[in-house]
Amino acid sequence: MEEDAGRPGLRERKKMRTRQAIATAALRLFAERGYEETTIADIAAAADVSPRTFFSYFPSKEDVIFAEIDDRLAEVAERLRRTPGESPMETIRRSIVAVLEAIAAEHRDYGPVQVALILERPALRARALQRMTDAQDAIEALLRELCPGISEIDAVAAAGIAVGGMQAVVAHCRREGYDPLSMRTALDRAVDLVEHGLVSVDALSRPSP
Structure with missing residues (x-):
């Protein structure tokens, strides 16, 4: 039986499960x-893999804390592709909502631990800041591909609004121990606010050819 188009193959799914198992165990x-x-x-040992396998997924113990962030950014990059007849704003909303579904379901018990570690440790805070800066740069580049007519400042501001707004709400929900339903409600509201901040960018509302 052939794999569904756009769906990871069996090998990739196994690798994703192993990566997630290591992160959750950590x-x-x-x-x-x-x-x-x-x-x-x-x-x-807790993830039932060898230390060598651990290092094939993560360079260090610090990096495992950011596994979910890195995975979700990769997913956003994959989803932010031009769709004929769909405006960039519609593509952005569809992509973000799909990714947030995964965020709301992940690390239900250990989300607060992840946030606390990042806030408490200067080295992890520095890594988190660098990842956020890299994420904004990546989203800005994707916006330029998605919407070639967008101005430089609009692309920079839109990326900052989207990444900063969603990151702040995810961190707040995990720090406060929101249950999955409450977190999803909060994230839906955050998406509305981000979208409201972006609707003034005309280039994002024009349908793709």
Whole structure:
């Protein structure tokens, strides 16, 4: 039987499951034992993989904390492609909503641990800031591809509004321990606010040819 178009193959799905299992095991151990007390060997054992396998997915213990962020940004990049007859704004909303579905469902028990670690540790805060800057640059580039007529300032501002707004709401919901339904409601509201901030950019409302 052939794989569905656009759907990852069996090998890719297995790799995604292993990556997610490692990340979830790491956050659980950080919550139970503490960040410094948890070793890469501990994480690998909890995820039922070898330390060598751990390093094939993550360069360091710090990087595992950002697994979900990196995965979701990659998903946004994949989804932000031009669709004939659809305006860039419609593409952006559809893409963000699909990604937020995954965010609301992930790390229900350990989301607050992830946020707390980033806020408490200067090295992780620095990495988070760099990732956010990289995300804004990536989204800006995607917006330019999606909407060739967009001005430089509009692309920069739109990327900042989208990335900054959604990141702030996700972090707040996890820090405060929102349940999945409450988090989804909050994220829906955030999408509305982001969209409201972007509707003044005419280039985003023109349908793609």
